[in-house]
Amino acid sequence: MYYYYMYELQPLPYSYDALEPWIDAKTMETHHSKHHKTYCDKFNEAVAKHPELFEKKPEELLFDLASIPEDIYEVVKNHGGGFVNHNLFWKCMGKNKGGLPTGSVLDAIVRDFGSFELFKENFSKSALQQFGSGWAWLVITNNQQPTTENKKLHIITTSNQDSPLSNGLIPVLCLDVWEHAYYLKYQNRRVEYIENWWNVVNWDAVEELYK
Ligand code: MN3
Numbered sequence: 371m372y373y374y375y376m377y378e379l380q381p382l383p384y385s386y387d388a389l390e391p392w393i394d395a396k397t398m399e400t401h402h403s404k405h406h407k408t409y410c411d412k413f414n415e416a417v418a419k420h421p422e423l424f425e426k427k428p429e430e431l432l433f434d435l436a437s438i439p440e441d442i443y444e445v446v447k448n449h450g451g452g453f454v455n456h457n458l459f460w461k462c463m464g465k466n467k468g469g470l471p472t473g474s475v476l477d478a479i480v481r482d483f484g485s486f487e488l489f490k491e492n493f494s495k496s497a498l499q500q501f502g503s504g505w506a507w508l509v510i511t512n513n514q515q516p517t518t519e520n521k522k523l524h525i526i527t528t529s530n531q532d533s534p535l536s537n538g539l540i541p542v543l544c545l546d547v548w549e550h551a552y553y554l555k556y557q558n559r560r561v562e563y564i565e566n567w568w569n570v571v572n573w574d575a576v577e578e579l580y581k
Contacts, residue, residue, distance in 0.1 A: 377417070377428055377453065379410040388465040392566040394555045402460070405550055409452030409531070416445035428454050432535040451531035455505060455544060461579075462543050464572035471573040475542070475580040482523045490568065493525050497545050497564050500527040508543035509534045510580070521580065542579040543571070 382388075382402055387395035417423050420439050423431060431438060431450055438446045470486060471479060483489035497506035504527055511524045523542075526534060534541045545567060552563035 376414045376424065377410060379407050379453075380457070382460050384465050389463060389570045392569045393463075393552075397552065397554045400554070401546075401550060402456075406452070406456040409449045409456065412445060412449040413453045416442040416449065429535055432533045433538075435536045447536070448531050451533045451536075454533055454535070455531055456546070458541060458579075459544050459546050461575050462572055463567075463570040464575070465570075467572045467574075468569035469573065471576060473577050475573065475577045478521060478523050478580065489525075493545075494564050494568075496525050496527050497547050498561055500529075500547050502529065503548040504529040504532075506545045506547060507534050507539075507541050508576075509539040509541050511539060543576045 382398070385395075386398040386402070389398060413428070417431075419442055423438075428450055431446055432454055435443070435447060470476065476486065479486055479489045483492060493506055493508065500506060507526050507528065509524050509526055510521050512520060512522055524539075526539065528534060545564065547560060547564070552560065556563040
């Protein structure tokens with residue numbers, strides 16, 4: 371077995387209570403140490419059946435899903451997706467964040483959505499309207515030789531743990547709207563969860579990803 375190469379669940383880049391009061395510590399702990407860990411474990415179990423795949427980054431596997439062997443395809447799509455999506459989700463949030471983006475990502479948002487307020491409204495609406503479990507995303511649509519000038523931004527949603535990477539899109543910001551992301555604190559009030567989530571968005575991280 372090539373377990374040496376297994377994908378690792380990283381600790382959060384902040385403490386479980388760092389996003390209080392907007393996202394509570396209990397939700398963060400369960401989300402990371404149970405849900406995210408399960409995605410990671412099942413993803414590793416599947417890839418271990420074709421250990422040569424461990425030479426690739428998880429993102430590369432999702433980017434080229436068509437090349438994944440049939441016997442592990444579904445698990446890689448679902449649990450590999452869950453593993454990678456949550457890695458990005460944690461990165462896009464932080465303590466004492468929120469506010470307005472700056473730099474090139476702000477310029478691109480204004481260029482592609484008209485204003486930051488319009489972008490925020492559209493993104494929130496997409497997240498709210500995603501039926502059932504899934505994600506809202508801010509993605510770069512043209513990954514073929516992107517330059518600062520042509521890196522066009524787009525808002526999309528995906529179901530379950532589907533990754534935008536599998537459609538050739540590069541995510542720079544994401545919001546988990548599975549009930550496990552908010553149910554303890556917000557129950558059925560997804561709209562309130564989404565509104566409060568803007569207070570923890572780490573725009574510096576988004577800027578880095580956009581670049
Ligand atoms: Mn989740």
